[in-house]
Amino acid sequence: MMIKDLFAKPIDRDIKGVIKVGQDDSSNVRQELEEYVVTRELQKHFAEFFASYKRGILGTTDKMGVWISGFFGSGKSHFLKILSYLLANKNVDGKAAIDYFIDDQKIIDNTVLADMRLAANVPTDVVLFNIDSKGEMSGKQSKDAIVSVFLKVFNEMQGFCGSIPFLADLERKLTDDGKYSEFKSRFEDSFGLPWQEARNDFDFIQDDVVEVLAAMGFMSEEAARNWCEKAAEPYSISIERFADLVKKYIDKKGSNHHVVFLVDEIGQYIGEDSRLMLNLQTVTEDLGTACRGKAWIIVTSQQDIDSITKTKGLSVHSVPVQPAGQRPYRHPHARRLRQAPCRGRTLHAGNVQGIRRQSHGADPGCAGAL
Numbered sequence: 001m002m003i004k005d006l007f008a009k010p011i012d013r014d015i016k017g018v019i020k021v022g023q024d025d026s027s028n029v030r031q032e033l034e035e036y037v038v039t040r041e042l043q044k045h046f047a048e049f050f051a052s053y054k055r056g057i058l059g060t061t062d063k064m065g066v067w068i069s070g071f072f073g074s075g076k077s078h079f080l081k082i083l084s085y086l087l088a089n090k091n092v093d094g095k096a097a098i099d100y101f102i103d104d105q106k107i108i109d110n111t112v113l114a115d116m117r118l119a120a121n122v123p124t125d126v127v128l129f130n131i132d133s134k135g136e137m138s139g140k141q142s143k144d145a146i147v148s149v150f151l152k153v154f155n156e157m158q159g160f161c162g163s164i165p166f167l168a169d170l171e172r173k174l175t176d177d178g179k180y181s182e183f184k185s186r187f188e189d190s191f192g193l194p195w196q197e198a199r200n201d202f203d204f205i206q207d208d209v210v211e212v213l214a215a216m217g218f219m220s221e222e223a224a225r226n227w228c229e230k231a232a233e234p235y236s237i238s239i240e241r242f243a244d245l246v247k248k249y250i251d252k253k254g255s256n257h258h259v260v261f262l263v264d265e266i267g268q269y270i271g272e273d274s275r276l277m278l279n280l281q282t283v284t285e286d287l288g289t290a291c292r293g294k295a296w297i298i299v300t301s302q303q304d305i306d307s308i309t310k311t312k313g314l315s316v317h318s319v320p321v322q323p324a325g326q327r328p329y330r331h332p333h334a335r336r337l338r339q340a341p342c343r344g345r346t347l348h349a350g351n352v353q354g355i356r357r358q359s360h361g362a363d364p365g366c367a368g369a370l
Contacts, residue, residue, distance in 0.1 A: 009035075019078040021130045021264045029085065030092050033100040036082055038107060046107060049083070050115035056293025057122050057256060064291075065284040066298040067305045069267070076300040077264055081128065083298060084262050087119055088126040096120065124258040127157050131269045134162075143275040147239050147283050150261060154246065161199050166231035172245075179218060186212045202231065239279070243286040250294045260296045267301025267308060277308060 004011045016023065019032065038046065055061040070076040084090075085097035092100075098120045101107050107116065135149045142148065156162035160171040174180040184195040191198055191208045198205050210224040219227065250257050270276040280299075287295045301308070 019075075019081060021077060021081065021128055022133070026092060029090070032078065032081060033085060033092060033097055034104070036078065036100075036106065038101075042079075043107065043109065043112070046116070047109060047112045050112060050119055053087075053119050053296070054115050056258070056296070057118060060292035062285075062288035062292065064288050064293050064296045066296070068298065068300045069302065069304040070300075071302060080262050080264060080298065080300050084126045084128045084260070086116060087124050087258075087260050089120040089124070122258055123253065123255055124260060125157055126260050126262065127153050128262040128264075129153050130264045131266055135269060143279060144236065144239075146276055146279040147237065147242050150283060151237055151242055151245075153261070154242075154249075154259075158249070159196075163200055164202055164231065165235045165237070167199055167202060170227070174218070177218075179216060182216060183212060183218070186216060239282050239286050242283070243290040246287060246295050247290040250291060256294070258294050258296070259291075260298065263297065263299040265301065266299040267303045270301075270308065 016028065016031075049066065052061075052063065056064060068076045068079060082097075085092075086101075088097070090097045098113075098116055101116065102113065107113050131146075131149055134153055135145060151165060151168075152162040155165065155168040155172075158172075158175075160168035162168070171180060174183050187195045187198070187208060190212055191205060202209075206225075206228045210221060210228060213219045213224040214221040218224075246259060250259060266280065270280070280297075284297050287297065
């Protein structure tokens with residue numbers, strides 16, 4: 001017998017040194033689920049996250065933000081992807097994501113497993129993305145860059161145009177009126193290409209769009225041309241309107257539908273720009289207020305949330321920070337959880353929930369809040 005024969009899996013198999021959000025082929029997903037090790041520390045984090053998530057299923061809550069921090073290679077992206085598989089109830093090779101946890105006894109607490117099953121059985125749209133990949137280079141200079149990226153991925157999740165939000169608004173209106181399928185069919189007949197392939201070259205297909213909209217009776221030709229001219233202008237959306245779009249989508253779906261945004265490397269994207277941090281906070285608060293626990297934001301960062309807010313010099317009225325020697329500031333949306341005796345990490349709970357990882361160890365941690 002050789003040493004390699006002592007191992008359950010081939011030791012020469014391809015093992016990803018770094019888990020990336022964009023790696024979503026079935027073989028990678030299966031390996032990530034099969035070989036995910038739930039340590040004793042992670043047992044606690046899964047328990048706290050799903051206990052918090054359950055509140056939005058059985059009732060309402062505005063505490064629906066999660067901040068996962070950890071050094072490069074600590075496992076935060078892997079943890080984020082595992083949450084996405086569980087919440088989406090992803091089926092991999094004929095097996096539900098949660099069954100990988102049950103069959104391998106990754107979670108030993110039956111209460112936690114029950115909470116996980118409850119979450120898996122709730123219809124959920126999971127939007128997993130690296131924000132730097134989805135963000136526009138020029139758009140990052142805007143104070144509304146975060147909500148713009150959220151709108152882009154939200155539109156893409158519904159099958160609408162992500163790169164041109166004016167088109168996404170048209171597609172949404174056509175969908176609400178039950179005419180989107182007719183529009184796509186008529187456009188393909190007129191232009192010769194499927195709408196999804198042609199729409200990103202909108203400047204070159206405006207005449208065809210006007211012709212189809214007018215032929216459908218959806219708009220007059222004059223109104224359609226005016227709309228096309230407007231579509232070339234810069235687009236802006238308020239955070240309040242974005243939250244309202246998400247709420248309307250959730251309400252339309254019914255059946256306790258949830259939407260979860262899972263955002264990798266938000267800390268690097270925010271960088272030194274305090275406006276982006278405030279934009280993220282406001283998006284989280286407005287979604288919490290509008291959707292009452294049916295929409296969640298889960299982010300990862302190499303920095304813990306306190307170090308980012310302190311470095312940016314933000315007021316506690318914007319982001320709750322505990323100044324040295326003072327009692328913890330209580331955000332109106334926040335509640336303090338116990339401190340976890342876990343190698344320098346602290347758990348908090350509130351509107352932007354988070355794990356602050358201070359030193360050593362490989363567990364990224366999860367679920368609490370500020």
